Amino acid sequence: MTQELMQRLGIQSPETAEKVEQFLLALEERNRLLTEKSAALEREKTLAEEALQNAKKIAAMEKAILEAGGKNAKAILALIDADEVTMNEKGELEGLDLEAVKAEAPYLFNEKEEKTKGTGFQAAYNKKKTTKENEIAQTFRKALRR
Secondary structure, eight states: OOOOHHHHHHHHHHHHHHHHHHHHHHHHHHHHHHHHHHHHHHHHHHHHHHHHHHHHHHHHHHHHHTTBBBSSSHHHHHSSSSGGGGEEEEEEEESSSSHHHHOOGGBEEEEEOOOSSSOOHEEEHHHOOOOOHHHHHHHHHHTOOO
């Protein structure tokens, strides 16, 4: 601080001038530390947001794997390049190709079994009957149970 400015402020003694200088240095140091801490906080916030997005992406990938009939989501995730998979603004996965993984490792997925319908006694028994036929069948069943 210049002598002229100190005189305008009414600072006459050298001790007071020294204290003002110390205060200004401390203020500059505080501002520097504040700037550093703000930058560090922003970096940590960015890292936390990235970690959250990655966790959401992994959870969505595991859900998609299980919905596709995957037996072991972690084993299937190991076969997928997670960097190629992205999430859009709606939270949907883009770039996840489970069909390629199914072709590469079909043993990691459950096979869909389709049951044949209409064979056997039950299928013949459950034919649609008219209301009158249902009444007759119920009466007949009751009579047999005696």
